[in-house]
Every structure is written in C-alpha cells, then in structure tokens.
Amino acid sequence: MMTNRKEMLLILFALGGDTWFINPCEQSLGYLLVDNGFDGWVGNVRGTRWSKNHTSFSVHDKEFWDWSWQELAQYDLLAILSYINLKTQSKVIYGTIMGLTAFTLPEVVELIDSAALLCPISYLNHLTARFVRRAVALHHDQMLQNRGIHQLNFRSNTGIQILDSLCGDEYIDCNNMLSSITGTNCCFNESRVEYYLEYEPHPSSTKK
Ligand SMILES: *[C@@H]1O[C@H](CO)[C@@H](O)[C@H](O)[C@H]1NC(C)=O
Numbered sequence: 001m002m003t004n005r006k007e008m009l010l011i012l013f014a015l016g017g018d019t020w021f022i023n024p025c026e027q028s029l030g031y032l033l034v035d036n037g038f039d040g041w042v043g044n045v046r047g048t049r050w051s052k053n054h055t056s057f058s059v060h061d062k063e064f065w066d067w068s069w070q071e072l073a074q075y076d077l078l079a080i081l082s083y084i085n086l087k088t089q090s091k092v093i094y095g096t097i098m099g100l101t102a103f104t105l106p107e108v109v110e111l112i113d114s115a116a117l118l119c120p121i122s123y124l125n126h127l128t129a130r131f132v133r134r135a136v137a138l139h140h141d142q143m144l145q146n147r148g149i150h151q152l153n154f155r156s157n158t159g160i161q162i163l164d165s166l167c168g169d170e171y172i173d174c175n176n177m178l179s180s181i182t183g184t185n186c187c188f189n190e191s192r193v194e195y196y197l198e199y200e201p202h203p204s205s206t207k208k
C-alpha cells in the first residue's frame, strides 16, 4: 500500500467506505482502482460504523453528532489528506461527493493533485428523490433536533419511526427504500438490495 511509484487515490463517500466494495470485484470501484494500478485509500466519515470513537464524547452525547458537511471537509478530510501525504509524500487524486465544500479550503486544495467529483453536493434544489424532498420540505432535520435526536440511524427504532412518518402515503414508495432516497437509477442491481442493506445506510448526524 505504501509505495511512491503509484498514484495515490482517495475515495470518500458521505458515509462508510465499504460502499466502494459491496458489488462484485469487477464492479466495485474500490477494487477496480487498485486493479488498475492506483494506491487506493478509502475514508470513513465520522459517525459511521467504522468511526465512532471520540476522545471525550460517546455516540449517546449530542455533541458527538454536532457537525455537518463543513466540519467533514475542514477537519476530517484535511486530516485524512495530511495522513496520506505524511505516509506517501504525494499529493492525492480525489474522488468524492464532498468536493465542493472541500475546495473552499486552501489547505485542502494544497494536498490534492486532481479530483473527480462524483455527484458533488452544493444545493439540494434539483434533487428528484421524493423521500429526501419531503424530509427537506418538512424541515425534518430541525424537527428531529428539537426532539433531541442528533443521530440519524435508519436502523434504530427512532429511525424506523422517521421512515414510517415520511413514507405515510402512496406518493413515496418506501418499499424501494434505496431508490426513494437516491432517486431512480439506471444501473442499480435490484437483486442485490438485500445485501446492500446488510451494510447500508450507516448512521450520520441529523444536522448533515
Ligand atoms: C478510542 O479512543 C481512545 C482514546 O483516544 C483510545 O484509547 C482507543 O484506543 C480508541 N479505540 C479504538 C478502537 O480506536
């Protein structure tokens, strides 16, 4: 993993890094990049199953979840890039959806050689996924925070109640949970959904 001859490539999703490996090897970006000669690094975003440790707070503390895109780019991404740079003395090729926030920060840009922004998030106006549109229209994030819910975990009892409240009519087809969040997708393999759901979605902050 630590050779200087290869190009360093970091892929970072908004949630857990396992996302890049849950299809078969020949279809998963994580494996494909390594097979094509890159030194692949994968980041896990805080709050996910792989990143729950904290020096002073636990996942039960509201402070643990008090962050959004800004902090992910400003602190976490910078820490990840700095770590790769320290280990490899290389700048990084960066594939991510967190790009736009990141590129407002000169110290982050400094560590990046080039970037492929995969659906970078900036504004949500053009989003077509009905589930997400409804959550936004109802100011669901604010509502949850007012109820003292800071961890958004669709696998918990609270998460299931949230889903029920958002899926309460025929307008939103929550039988197809993944596509109601992601929108329709040409290339989605329906027969793998059960398998995806063993790993996804990871918990995240309500604020994000
Ligand atoms: C969690 O953090 C504590 C304090 O920084 C550290 O001692 C411990 O080794 C960490 N555990 C894991 C699993 O990283």
Ligand SMILES: *[C@@H]1O[C@H](CO)[C@@H](O)[C@H](O)[C@H]1NC(C)=O
Binding pocket: 189, 190, 191, 192
């Ligand atoms: C979809 O997933 C199933 C189950 O893993 C697999 O057998 C099939 O080959 C996949 N289809 C495509 C088009 O990749």
